[in-house]
Amino acid sequence: MPTITINGTACEFTKGERIIDIANRNGTEIPQYCYHPGLSAPAQCRICLAEIHAPNPRNDGKIEPMMGGKLLPTCVTEATEGMVVFTENPKAMANQKAVMEFLLINHPLDCPVCDQAGECGLQDYSYEYGRGYSRFQEQKVKSPKKNMGPNIYMYSDRCILCTRCVRFTDEVSETKELMIDGRGNKATIDIFPGVPLDNPLASNVVDLCPVGSLLDKDFLFAQRVWFLKKTAGIDPLTSSGDNIWIEHNQGKLHRIKPRDNMEMNTWWMTDEVRYGWKFVHSEGRIKAPARREHGMMVPTSWIGAYKQVLSTLRDAKGAGKKTAISISPMLTMEEAFELCTMIRAIDPDSALFLGPVPISGEDKSYANPNATKPFVIRAEKAPNARGVRIVLEAFGGFKEFGTLIRSAGEYGAVVLTGNYSSDWVTDETAGAFKDTPIVLIDTLSTRLCASAQVVLPSSTFAEKSGSFMNADGVAQHFDQALPTQHSSKNEGQIANDLMQLAAGDELDEPIVAGGIQIVDEQPGQVPAASDAIAMVRGTLFDDGLARERMSEMNAPLREVAQGVRVLEAEAAVESDMPMVTL
Ligand code: SF4
Ligand code: FES
CATH class of the missing domain: 3.10.20.740 (Ubiquitin-like (UB roll))
Structure with a gap:
C-alpha cells in the first residue's frame, strides 16, 4: 500500500x-x-x-x-x-x-457563559496552537445575537466563518436557508429575510459549528457539557436505525446527538429524533401501578398489580374465553420475546398481535454527496416493527392491530403494550376495548388507563437496553442511559416477574426499604436518587440472556439474535484537569 x-x-x-x-x-x-x-x-x-x-x-x-x-x-x-x-x-x-490570533481578534472570549465551552474548537486550539496572550488593543467588532429558526440561535460574534453551516444547507439538506452576508470584518452568517432555518435536518448545523456560534435553543444554558455522560443509543422513534448519543447527567436526559456510523446515519440525525425524547421526563408518565377496585382505578403495589394481571388472564381462560397480547413496535426484540414467552406460559393458546405501527408520509431521502449512502428520514415512526414481527412469527404467527380492534369483543382478556412517545390511543382503539378487560403496560397516561383492569408503568428507551431492527433489517443493540424513572420497569422485567409468579415462585423483596439508588455521581455533584431499587422483582431481566434464549428457540430467531450488532462500549474519557482530594 x-x-x-x-x-x-x-x-x-x-x-x-x-x-x-x-x-x-x-x-x-x-x-x-x-x-x-x-x-x-x-x-x-x-x-x-x-x-x-x-x-x-x-x-x-x-x-x-x-x-x-x-x-x-x-x-x-x-x-x-x-x-x-x-x-x-x-x-x-x-x-x-x-x-488563531486572527480568529480571536473579534471573538468575545465569553467562554464562561458559552454553551460550547468544553467542546469548542476555538478553546481547544487556543490552548494547543494559539498564543498565551492577546496583542489586540483596538475595539472589537460587535455582532448581534440572532433568532435563526425555531430551534437555533446564532451568537454572531463567536462565528469564525468556516461556512460549514452554509455548506450543510446547500449540499445535504439542500434547503439553502443560510448565506454569508457582507464583506471583510462585517461578513456574517445569516438567513434570507423571512426564511427561517427550519428543515427536518436543521439542527445538524449546531453539531457542525466548531465554535459556540450556532446554539440549540433546547439545550441553551441547560448543562455544562463536561458533566454530561454519553450512552450509545439507536433512534428510538423511527425505523431508521440511526446511531445516537444519549447525553445525560444525574438521571436526567439533556440532549441527543448523532453518533457517526458510515453504514447507517453517516454524520447526521433528524430534528424529529433530536427533540423527540421529551416524553421521557414528561409529567404525563404513568408513575406507579394501578388496578381496578370496585370500578375505580386505585394505586397499588407491583405485587398487587401482578396478582390482578394473573387473575384477569386466568379468569378469562376459566370462563372459556380467549386471551391475546399486542406487542408494540416500540419495544425491543428481547422484550417482545419475553412477553410472548410469558403469555404462552400463562395461556398456550393466547393470540399474538403487532401493536399499531405509526406511518407518516413517505420515506424522504437526502443525497448526502460525500457519503456512500443517502441519508433517509423514515416514514415508519416505530424503531422495531420489523424485529417484533420476526419474534411474533417465531411464536407461530400474528395478526395486525386492526384485526384485534375488529375482534376485541371475542377476547376475555387482552394485554396491550404501548411505549409510544405520544398518545397512541385513537377513538377506535378506545371504543374497541370498552367492554374487554385489558392489562395495560404503557409509558404515557392515555384514556385506556381509566378503563383497564390493571395498569403497569413501563420504562422508556432511555431506561433500558436491548436491540432494535431497522427498516433495512439491521439489528443493533443499545445501552441503558438512565435509571428507571418513577416506579416503572422495562417490559422484559415485567414479563419475567409475571412468569415467575405464574409458576408459583416468589419475587425478591426490596433490599433497601424506600431505598436510594445513586446515579451519575461526579465530584462536586449531589447524587440523584431513584426508588427503582426498592421495587420487588423476579430474576433481573438481562437482554443478553434473552438473546441467548432466542437463539435456542428456533433457527430464524437464532439468526436474528446472533446477527445483532452489539455496540462497543464508550471509550472512557480521562479529564485533563487534575483531581483534587477534598
Ligand atoms: S458553522 Fe459556526 S463558525 Fe462556521 S460559519 Fe457557521 S456559524 Fe460560523
Ligand atoms: S483550510 Fe483546511 S481545514 Fe480549513
Whole structure:
C-alpha cells in the first residue's frame, strides 16, 4: 500500500485520499475548522496548512518541498506515494498561531457563559496552537445575537466563518436557508429575510459549528457539557436505525446527538429524533401501578398489580374465553420475546398481535454527496416493527392491530403494550376495548388507563437496553442511559416477574426499604436518587440472556439474535484537569 509520513508517522493510504483524512484516520492531529468529511472542502480557514515535501519526478524522485516550500492545505491536498508532511515545524506552527490570533481578534472570549465551552474548537486550539496572550488593543467588532429558526440561535460574534453551516444547507439538506452576508470584518452568517432555518435536518448545523456560534435553543444554558455522560443509543422513534448519543447527567436526559456510523446515519440525525425524547421526563408518565377496585382505578403495589394481571388472564381462560397480547413496535426484540414467552406460559393458546405501527408520509431521502449512502428520514415512526414481527412469527404467527380492534369483543382478556412517545390511543382503539378487560403496560397516561383492569408503568428507551431492527433489517443493540424513572420497569422485567409468579415462585423483596439508588455521581455533584431499587422483582431481566434464549428457540430467531450488532462500549474519557482530594 502507498505510504506517506505525517509528522514522522508513516501512514498507509488509498489513492485519492486527502492528507487530512489520513491523519484523522491514524490519530495524527492536524488542526481543522472548515473541513468536515461530510461536506465539500473550501480550504478557507487555513489552519490545517502544512509544509509538504514529495518526490520530484523531474529530479530523479528526490524528495523536495512542494510549491517551493509554501504551506499547502491538507484538507484538499491528495496524498501521493512518499510524501512527507510537516504540521509541527516552525513554518506550519507560525501559521497556526497567526490563524488563531486572527480568529480571536473579534471573538468575545465569553467562554464562561458559552454553551460550547468544553467542546469548542476555538478553546481547544487556543490552548494547543494559539498564543498565551492577546496583542489586540483596538475595539472589537460587535455582532448581534440572532433568532435563526425555531430551534437555533446564532451568537454572531463567536462565528469564525468556516461556512460549514452554509455548506450543510446547500449540499445535504439542500434547503439553502443560510448565506454569508457582507464583506471583510462585517461578513456574517445569516438567513434570507423571512426564511427561517427550519428543515427536518436543521439542527445538524449546531453539531457542525466548531465554535459556540450556532446554539440549540433546547439545550441553551441547560448543562455544562463536561458533566454530561454519553450512552450509545439507536433512534428510538423511527425505523431508521440511526446511531445516537444519549447525553445525560444525574438521571436526567439533556440532549441527543448523532453518533457517526458510515453504514447507517453517516454524520447526521433528524430534528424529529433530536427533540423527540421529551416524553421521557414528561409529567404525563404513568408513575406507579394501578388496578381496578370496585370500578375505580386505585394505586397499588407491583405485587398487587401482578396478582390482578394473573387473575384477569386466568379468569378469562376459566370462563372459556380467549386471551391475546399486542406487542408494540416500540419495544425491543428481547422484550417482545419475553412477553410472548410469558403469555404462552400463562395461556398456550393466547393470540399474538403487532401493536399499531405509526406511518407518516413517505420515506424522504437526502443525497448526502460525500457519503456512500443517502441519508433517509423514515416514514415508519416505530424503531422495531420489523424485529417484533420476526419474534411474533417465531411464536407461530400474528395478526395486525386492526384485526384485534375488529375482534376485541371475542377476547376475555387482552394485554396491550404501548411505549409510544405520544398518545397512541385513537377513538377506535378506545371504543374497541370498552367492554374487554385489558392489562395495560404503557409509558404515557392515555384514556385506556381509566378503563383497564390493571395498569403497569413501563420504562422508556432511555431506561433500558436491548436491540432494535431497522427498516433495512439491521439489528443493533443499545445501552441503558438512565435509571428507571418513577416506579416503572422495562417490559422484559415485567414479563419475567409475571412468569415467575405464574409458576408459583416468589419475587425478591426490596433490599433497601424506600431505598436510594445513586446515579451519575461526579465530584462536586449531589447524587440523584431513584426508588427503582426498592421495587420487588423476579430474576433481573438481562437482554443478553434473552438473546441467548432466542437463539435456542428456533433457527430464524437464532439468526436474528446472533446477527445483532452489539455496540462497543464508550471509550472512557480521562479529564485533563487534575483531581483534587477534598
Ligand atoms: S456559524 Fe459556526 S458553522 Fe457557521 S460559519 Fe460560523 S463558525 Fe462556521
Ligand atoms: S481545514 Fe483546511 S483550510 Fe480549513
